Amino acid sequence: MISIVVPVYNAEKTLKKCLDSVLAQTRTELELILVNDGSTDGSAKIVDAYAKKDARVRAVHTPNRGVSAARNTGLGLASGDFVGFADTDDWVEPNMFERLIGLIEREDADIAVCGYFERPEGAAPETASLAGGLVSPERAYRLALETKAFGGFVWNKLFKSDFFAADGYRLRFDESVHVCEDLLLVCECLCRAQRIACDPSLLYHYSVSKENAGGRPFSARRTTLLNSRKKLAALTRQRFPELAGSAESLYVADTVHTFLLAVRSGAKTACLKDHLRGIRRYALSYVFRKKSPFSYKLMAPLICLSPRMAEALYRRFGDKRRTQAPRRKPSL
Secondary structure (H helix, E strand, O other), X not given: OEEEEEEXXXXXXXXXXXXXXXXXXXXOOEEXXXXXXXXXXXXXXXXXXXXXXXXXXXXXXEOXXXXXXXXXXXHHHOOOOEEEEOOOOOEEOOOHHHHHHHHHHHHOOOXXXXXXXXXXXXXXXXXXXXXXXXXXXXXXXXXXXXXXOOOOOOOOEEEEHXXXXXXXXXXXXXXXXXXXXXXXXXXXXXXXXXXXXXXXXXXXXXXXXXXXXXXXXXXXXXXXXXXXXXXXXXXXXXXXXXXHHHHHXXXXXXXXXXXXXXXXXXXXXXXXXXXXXXXXXXXXHHHOOOOOOHHHHHHHHHHHHOHHHHHHHHHHHOOOOOOOOOOOXXXX
């Protein structure tokens, strides 16, 4: 059986489409765990209605604690041999989980990964397709760090339950992280996996709202991303030291991006001082990485040397209309 965990928060406009797509799976032996994370719209009623009409649906209501805590609640209730995830503004192809389970069983894999459609609001969909076949944990780890198609998402992957079970590794999302929380958990799973199988089929539909496409504004929650990146850099140095440069570059790039967001929004940057110190050891190597954006190469050492000077220069010369994080490569 498959356990599919869906965290729910104020998603009344898109929730039904997501749930209908999961319940219409050709692999019917599943449990759909809906964790309503303190929604203030009509989401709770929708969750309860689906649990009432389909015995495969389990509804759980909790105070608002964030997506990581909601997913962890679902993981604690999961009883399937496989665990998958979906987000409430997305939907899945009818055969997604049947294909991924079949792939795991044929290849004796621990994790299966599929391609997906990225659907920006008001724009034509883009495709993110993988090369099919088996990849080693080290190769998969690199792909998670460096590519968009494999990515650090949990929703285009199916995991054996051993990663999360009480008699297994008991892995969980870091509940202190509220932005880009997936990647750290995915990499922790890859550190413990033996075989990862990829399906090039586009089986998931990832919706990108105009708000997210334009970049999230600065907030205290945004800074939790940097805690995750710091932990990821440490994990990578320990488990795959040859990939440390990629993880450290993510830490530097996201610290620069968050610093610029703070400056642009008029927020104080003092809350970032620990991370500005933390990236000093990586800033020079970041400058010489070919994939690093030129503007970030200039800002990274300057921010480490003198945050005040960097702030003044950005206010004087920076593009205040938009501050975008550097994008990762679109495919393998």
